[in-house]
Amino acid sequence: MPALSGVSRIAGVDEAGRGPLAGPVVAAAVILNPNQPLTGLADSKTLSATQREQLDREIRANALGYAIALVSAADIDRENILNASLRAMREAVHALRPPAHRALIDGNRCPLDLCCPAEAIVRGDAREPAISAASILAKVARDALMVELDAQYPGYGFARHKGYPTRVHLETLQRLGPCPEHRLSFAPVRKLLDPLECF
Template identity: 70%
Template sequence: MSGQLVFGFSGDCRHLAGVDEVGRGPLAGPVVAAAVILDPERPIAGLADSKKLSERRREALDDEIRERALAWALGRAEVEEIDRVNILQASLLAMRRALLALEPPADYALIDGNRCPRQLPCPAEAVVKGDSRVAAISAASIVAKVARDREMVALDARYPGYGLARHKGYPSRAHLEALQRLGVSPVHRRSFAPVRRLLEGSDGGR
């Protein structure tokens, strides 16, 4: 893959950003996005969709990306924002925040998925399955996932018993059983059906 592949852009693009997010499916924790501008003079071998890489390989690539990229930045949307605006809009908000945080700023952005956030600081286009097609988006997916996974490990220490460090907030059987046993924590998404049903059947959470 080429970090300088631009699908519909024909002008001079020195700072092409790839943007991706992680954390749309979990029942707990924020959604985290990353924007990455790769340096064509310092290529990084082995970039791929973060979901297809082992944790050890993601960690190693995350270090390389942060050290070799021209720029990288993180954006996020908190649990309260997810519950207020819905997970799709929160994901778009996190991606916009990541792109706005880039320094130097991007000339053009390739956004993983089928839609772009609004009010971006540069022209952009959506790339379906971009995390496996465009190196800069792959890099963003890796940086975002490593950052979010580390945060979920930290949240596991604050809210023990749910197994957040293992399943990262996704609705595994162990997670659902822990919710039944322990109730809903402050980092659980109350708008998501399994959590909402639990709250509707009880008098709240922790």
């Protein structure tokens, strides 16, 4: 969708998937269209899957711009989850077309080397509509990826728990061991690789 002339393009930025034991971390950046306000935007964690998917379609159809970026489990192990999350957010902002004039980042720190000024907002996904929209796109995109990984690595239940450390996931890890999408640097997975390690 073309940018509106004279409109300051403010991007909301958020990520999904910092806590799981498997799969990528996914970030989204969204520039909402002030002439097409969306109702129902909220922190993605407070919405049902059906609500998120409906809003995902509306955001994609009406936003001035959006972009999604991910960092793989292997790169999370190399960089650590904080740096991987910040990189995914930076890449999402840089991929926006049209580019953002300013970015509002969910959390308490901003990625370095952004292409525009940025402000970190704690609990921004519940306070800023553009960040709420980004949280929804990131969550829906990541959930879809985990469903794909469930087909690629059957038996782990990724489609159900999305890689989070549920009881079922932990029991499956004990039984099957990690797959290539598991984050080997995360304690519950690392412990399986080195049972003598203490935490």
